Each structure stands twice: as structure tokens, then as C-alpha cells.
Amino acid sequence: MASFSLHGIPVSRGIAIGRAHLLAPTAMDVKHYLVSETQVEAEVQRLENAVATVRQELQTIRGELPKESPAELGAFIDVHLLILADAMLAEIPLEIIRQRQYNAEWALVTQIDEVSAQFDEIEDLYLRERKTDIQQVGERILKILTGTATTLPELNLDGDEQSSPNIIVVAHDISPADMLQFRNRAFAGFITDQGGQNSHTAIVARSLDIPAVVGMDRASSLIKQDDWIIIDGLAGVVIVDPSPLILQRFREQQAQQIRARKKLGKLKKTRAVTLDGVEITLLANIELPDDCGPAMESGANGVGLFRSEFLFMGRIGEKLHLPTETEQFASYKQAVVAMKGRPVTIRTLDVGADKPLDANEQTALNPALGRRAIRYCLAEPHLFITQLRAILRASAFGPVKLLIPMLAHAFEIDQTLTIITQAKQQLREEKIKFDEAMQIGAMIEIPAAALALPMFIKRMDFLSIGTNDLIQYTLAIDRVDHEVSHLYNPLHPAVLFLLSSVIAMGRKAGIPVSVCGEMAGDVKYTRLLLGMGLLEFSMDPIHLLAVKQEILNSDLEALTTQTKKILRTTEPSAIAAAMIQMRAA
Known part of the structure; x- marks a missing residue:
């Protein structure tokens, strides 16, 4: 494979080098079908159970945060918990199921699309990107409903660099909660198609000092599983399948940056x-x-x-x-x-x-x-x-x-x-x-x-x-x-x-x-x-x-x-x- 580079929005400086790990594509593309009148309450219960499961997941992540963690991390999980409890996700999708007889996934996506459209009208950068938080919470519920999972392989502490390199997560989008779940894995940096400078995910990346580039549009479709990746978080550049010479040059820059930060x-x-x-x-x-x-x-x-x-x-x-x-x-x-x-x-x-x-x-x-x-x-x-x-x-x-x-x-x-x-x-x-x-x-x-x-x-x-x-x-x-x-x-x-x-x-x-x-x-x-x-x-x-x-x-x-x-x-x-x-x- 020939080497190529991609350009996006830099959100967290630093250099990360590792193998690409592609997360499952967005769950927003779900099946749309009508349920019979006798199945409506069962479908309501299925959505309520998924919401309860996500609430438990987020509470567990929140409770397991180390005391020395940056304060932003717990606050962003709290925001997702607040969104989860809001009527816009906790109640309105249930009414859509009862009134229109949509399946749970369709009802949830319908409501998320409606709320997202309202946020698209917001001019302010910070507030507009809060739409992403709502979508990420919805995505988490959908993954429970559809049985898909967001996981990373375990870090092989006994392996050498070639057999167990750091992982560069590549995804359409990543929620702060997912990032926190990855923190004990070989997680060196991340690349996303979506996102901006002030998204919560970007802020978490800066808080954890994780090199990251977002807003890359088609990165998740162009990068293949296990591709070697270099992230230059300062320039907003991602190099895919770099040559040995380029790889060595960035390793040297990475070492220099580590020394400079200590200084x-x-x-x-x-x-x-x-x-x-x-x-x-x-x-x-x-x-x-x-x-x-x-x-x-x-x-x-x-x-x-x-x-x-x-x-x-x-x-x-x-x-x-x-x-x-x-x-x-x-x-x-x-x-x-x-x-x-x-x-x-x-x-x-x-x-x-x-x-x-x-x-x-x-x-x-x-x-x-x-x-x-x-x-x-x-x-x-x-x-x-x-x-x-x-x-x-x-x-x-x-x-x-x-x-x-x-x-x-x-x-x-x-x-x-x-x-x-x-x-x-x-x-x-x-x-x-x-x-x-x-x-x-x-x-x-x-x-x-x-x-x-x-x-x-x-x-x-x-x-x-x-x-x-x-x-x-x-x-x-x-x-x-x-x-x-x-x-x-x-x-x-x-x-x-x-x-x-x-x-x-x-x-x-x-x-x-x-x-x-x-x-x-x-x-x-x-x-x-x-x-x-x-x-x-x-x-x-x-x-x-x-x-x-x-x-x-x-x-x-x-x-x-x-x-x-x-x-x-x-x-x-x-x-x-x-x-x-x-x-x-």
C-alpha cells in the first residue's frame, strides 16, 4: 500500500505512532419498521431497558474514574447522564413508539434527528457542538438495542513493539465515555471523521494529553484495519502507512517533544x-x-x-x-x-x-x-x-x-x-x-x-x-x-x-x-x-x-x-x- 496523508482539525498536540483500530461504524443507520399494536408496550420496555443499561454503564465509568483524573472527565459523563435523563431522550421516543408504532431504534433516531436539526441552527461553536453529545448518548443506546459493542483489544504487556504496538483509534466519532473506557488499553491517539475544536471529545483529548485530529471527513473509510499511522496533533496531519524513513523521523520528533515537556x-x-x-x-x-x-x-x-x-x-x-x-x-x-x-x-x-x-x-x-x-x-x-x-x-x-x-x-x-x-x-x-x-x-x-x-x-x-x-x-x-x-x-x-x-x-x-x-x-x-x-x-x-x-x-x-x-x-x-x-x- 502506498503512503498517503490526510488533513483535519488539530485538537490535541503531540505525536502518536501505532496501528489503526477501526471502531464499528455509526449505529444511526438502523432498520425502520412498524410494530403491531400488541407489541407496542414490549417495544417501549425494550427502549427503557436500553436506556437503563446505558445509565448504569455511565455511572460505572463515572465511579471508576481515578481521583487524580482531570475534572472535565467526570463533568462530561455527568452531562451525558443529564441528557440521558432529559425528556427528549427518556420520554419523547417512548411516545413516538406508542403514537406511531415505530420500532425502538426508529423512534430514537427520529427524535435524535429532530433535536439535532434544532442544534444545527445554533451559530455558537461551543453550543452547536453539544449536538454531538446528544448524538453520542443516542448512539450508546442504539448500540445496546442493536447488540453492537465498542471495544479495543487488550494491551499485551509482554509483547514487543511490533507485536503489540500502541493503538490509533479511527472512528466516525468517539464519545468521551468511550475514550474513558479505553484509557487502560494501548490507546495512543485517535482520528475521527466528525468533531471540532470545542467538542467534548476534543476537550477530553486535551485533558488526557492524547494526540488527536478530528473533522477528517472520510478517514474511517480510507484507513484500513492495522495500517501503520502517525498522528501529528499540532499540525492536524495523519500519515498512513509511512515509509521507514518517515517513521524514524517522527519517532525522533516524538522523543524530542517528550523531553521538551519535561523541561x-x-x-x-x-x-x-x-x-x-x-x-x-x-x-x-x-x-x-x-x-x-x-x-x-x-x-x-x-x-x-x-x-x-x-x-x-x-x-x-x-x-x-x-x-x-x-x-x-x-x-x-x-x-x-x-x-x-x-x-x-x-x-x-x-x-x-x-x-x-x-x-x-x-x-x-x-x-x-x-x-x-x-x-x-x-x-x-x-x-x-x-x-x-x-x-x-x-x-x-x-x-x-x-x-x-x-x-x-x-x-x-x-x-x-x-x-x-x-x-x-x-x-x-x-x-x-x-x-x-x-x-x-x-x-x-x-x-x-x-x-x-x-x-x-x-x-x-x-x-x-x-x-x-x-x-x-x-x-x-x-x-x-x-x-x-x-x-x-x-x-x-x-x-x-x-x-x-x-x-x-x-x-x-x-x-x-x-x-x-x-x-x-x-x-x-x-x-x-x-x-x-x-x-x-x-x-x-x-x-x-x-x-x-x-x-x-x-x-x-x-x-x-x-x-x-x-x-x-x-x-x-x-x-x-x-x-x-x-x-x-
Whole structure:
């Protein structure tokens, strides 16, 4: 067989080498038939039994997680358990069997397709990919109904490398639960046809530090069982049946990466100071209170972005069962206490037309430009003030900063500040403690906000640039749309102008500015952001040490001069060349 390469979406860096193990194809293609009226309740019972079996499987996986496991792992299993208990899978398919007399598999797939179609209308990348979680839970039920299994061969610890190589799992898709079941096997990496940067499976891969490439479209049909595979998780490249020379070259790279990671581990307690003595603050982005453990372990100076959406996830179709103030307070307090005096920046709920809390809500014609984030919260003041009260209460247990997403207008800022004042007054009247001086900041993720920054500087205590949305809104590019994703470019002159302007104006006004988008955790842009004057970076904890190493090797004064030259040019080739020169310096 001739060697060939495939390109996909990199989600977890590193190199993995091993034999391909193909999982069974998707179970969604099932038999469709009608059952007789006398068999309806038996079919209902068959589906209920399958759901009960899956619930037991997930609970077993959850219970067997080692205590040292990353917190995300248990949380994702909890999300799947919540989905399994939701009426959309636990009750509606049963009604379809009773009303239409579909067989159990057909009824389940019909409902999954209906819910999936609703999620397809969601613009937000993170929320849209939650459709995958619903499909994965449904897939698990279908595998019980159809008698198919998802297994890997046992690891032969006595065999040599040729007889018992590491396994590269190749599949149409893999659920986090399946990945956790594989953890004690010879599981070196995985490749999937589906998936994206923010799928739960991708997040689990990063948490477990497993090299992975997703979104490869036809990989599971092109790769054959037992093919030798190389995964380059950083480049998003998969090499099938490599030559001995290529195989040796990647083995050497793999060894170098292992040595480099061990070296990075020694930087955990080192302060992030440039060569010319400027200290940089490195913060962590988290989604769950338990993420504070990895953040502290990586040496983060605090939490720069706590996405509060996770509290509202897994409740699709249960709008009347949103998290209470008590539930939210407990989670925020847990994070604040876990950070042991380091600041925790909590972003208020970023949901709306593109992230419906109720699956039955009508989706906007253009959700990305619709009623979302702060627009949604201002339109739902009861929901908003409940969250604000919970965050304020948590501020009594350690330093908390409040971050408001998607602000664009002065009246939005003023309305937000008024509601915060109301929440504070309620707590005072109830004699509930909170930090009266809690800082309030704005996400700068809409070009209008960046261009009208003085009205933010006048009203807010700090600013945080969300580069993901800022780039997409500036370039009118949805980076998950394969037809235009190649146009998504953090180095576009317009993006660089907005970034540098916000950082410079913030510093001139004496207001702290951080970057919490993906650019902050990508070492390709570390020196550029330093050269713009950025002193606070917030990122996934897994990237923190690599960024710190780049900072330790950077001369801020020299970078400032180089960056000014980059900002003066609008030619992409000149910018690219200058970036290469900057990183080589």
C-alpha cells in the first residue's frame, strides 16, 4: 500500500505512532419498521431497558474514574447522564413508539434527528457542538438495542513493539465515555471523521494529553484495519502507512517533544518575566470549578475567564429548571476558594438566540447578530439578577471580577451597571456579605466596541479581548464553516489594528487589558501580543507553560520595535515574513 496523508482539525498536540483500530461504524443507520399494536408496550420496555443499561454503564465509568483524573472527565459523563435523563431522550421516543408504532431504534433516531436539526441552527461553536453529545448518548443506546459493542483489544504487556504496538483509534466519532473506557488499553491517539475544536471529545483529548485530529471527513473509510499511522496533533496531519524513513523521523520528533515537556514542567513555579525584566500575568480559562486544580498546577496567577455556561448545560428543554441562585453560588464559591486568593474572573451568561436555553425557542434568522449574551440577559432581568447575586455572594470568599460579554453600546453598559447596583442593594438589605469593590469589566469582541473604546474606559474597571469573536465579526467569517474557514486570519491587518488599538488605549488610560481568546494560548502570537504591550494573557491551562517559556525568552523593548513595523504594513506576505523573523529572534 502506498503512503498517503490526510488533513483535519488539530485538537490535541503531540505525536502518536501505532496501528489503526477501526471502531464499528455509526449505529444511526438502523432498520425502520412498524410494530403491531400488541407489541407496542414490549417495544417501549425494550427502549427503557436500553436506556437503563446505558445509565448504569455511565455511572460505572463515572465511579471508576481515578481521583487524580482531570475534572472535565467526570463533568462530561455527568452531562451525558443529564441528557440521558432529559425528556427528549427518556420520554419523547417512548411516545413516538406508542403514537406511531415505530420500532425502538426508529423512534430514537427520529427524535435524535429532530433535536439535532434544532442544534444545527445554533451559530455558537461551543453550543452547536453539544449536538454531538446528544448524538453520542443516542448512539450508546442504539448500540445496546442493536447488540453492537465498542471495544479495543487488550494491551499485551509482554509483547514487543511490533507485536503489540500502541493503538490509533479511527472512528466516525468517539464519545468521551468511550475514550474513558479505553484509557487502560494501548490507546495512543485517535482520528475521527466528525468533531471540532470545542467538542467534548476534543476537550477530553486535551485533558488526557492524547494526540488527536478530528473533522477528517472520510478517514474511517480510507484507513484500513492495522495500517501503520502517525498522528501529528499540532499540525492536524495523519500519515498512513509511512515509509521507514518517515517513521524514524517522527519517532525522533516524538522523543524530542517528550523531553521538551519535561523541561517545561520545571517552569511551573518560575515567574513569567521577560529578558528585560517586565513581569507578565498568566491566567487560566476554565469552564468548571474543578478546572481550578489544573490551573493551579500549571502555575496560573488566577482565572481570567470562567465561562459560566456549563451550569446551564444539559438542561435543554427544561427552561423552568435553570440553576438556582444557590446552585450557582456554590459553584462560583468552589472556584474562588480553590484559587486560594488568586483572582477569579467570572463571565456572565453568554447565551441567547444562538444558544437557546429552551430547545423550543425560535432561532433567530442570523443568531450571531441576534439577541445573545448581554442582550439576552438584559431582556431576561430575573435570570440576570439571579446570576449577579450568586457571583456577588461568592466575592465574599476571595477576589472576584465580573466580566460582561458582547457589549457594544453605552446604554447597554449603563443598564448592566444599574442591574448590578440593584443586586448589590438586595444583598445589603438581606445582610448578605459581598465585595463592595468588586471590579466590573467588559469583553471587547465586537469591532464597534474596539472602535468606541473611550466609552468603555470611562465606565469599566478592566477590559478583556475575546479574539475568537472579534476576528470572526471583523472578517465576517465563521471559522467552522469549511467553505470560508480558510479566510479566518488572526494576522489580518484589520484584526491587528483593532487589537493593538485596544491594548494601547487601555494602557494609556491605566485600565488593565487582557486577551482571553485562543490567540493568548498560541505561542505563534505570544511575542506579537507582547510587542503590542499586552501584560495579561488568559488561556487553557495546558498552554500556559509553553507561553511562559516564550515570555522568558523575549526582550520586550526589541519586540515593541518589531511590532510597530508589522502594524505599519498591510501586505500579508510582509506580515508573515516579519512574524517569522520575530519568532526567530
